[in-house]
Amino acid sequence: MQEDRTPIIIGSDHAAYQLKEKLRAYLTETCGIQVDDAGTRSEASVDYPDFGIRVAEAVSKGKFERGILICGTGIGMSMVANKFPHVRAALCNDLFSAVMSKRHNNANILVMGGRVIGDILATEILNAWLETPFDGGRHQLRLEKFDSMGCG
Numbered sequence: 001m002q003e004d005r006t007p008i009i010i011g012s013d014h015a016a017y018q019l020k021e022k023l024r025a026y027l028t029e030t031c032g033i034q035v036d037d038a039g040t041r042s043e044a045s046v047d048y049p050d051f052g053i054r055v056a057e058a059v060s061k062g063k064f065e066r067g068i069l070i071c072g073t074g075i076g077m078s079m080v081a082n083k084f085p086h087v088r089a090a091l092c093n094d095l096f097s098a099v100m101s102k103r104h105n106n107a108n109i110l111v112m113g114g115r116v117i118g119d120i121l122a123t124e125i126l127n128a129w130l131e132t133p134f135d136g137g138r139h140q141l142r143l144e145k146f147d148s149m150g151c152g
């Protein structure tokens, strides 16, 4: 069970719509975390940047502290999200990456590939990402070296 109930914004394209629905239900019903669903709303074909931008913009502007993005591979969503200032989106299709994305990178958006991993692994990755704290220290200094890039 997650102790941190900080709200989360989630988004996907059609390729990961089913996984998004499962993770949204898991977060709200099992973890008791408030989730803002940025879409998509069906398996009809859409363009992943439209949903990546919604989530990344909300995190970049501080409307949400953390977000989740999923598409077929996770690659497109991570490319889009990392264009935004203050966004640290981490593509994690394995548990070690999920843990390290928090410990060393304090990732504020978790990205996964719905066509790469199964629902159970995706849920385990999500749990690891939610539960793992940031190590801080030298890693904070490293994040500060690029955090404000693109802010003018």
Ligand code: RB5
Binding pocket: 013, 015, 016, 048, 071, 072, 073, 074, 075, 076, 077
């Ligand atoms: C959609 O077909 C697919 O291109 C998208 O989900 C994602 O994998 C892009 O990176």
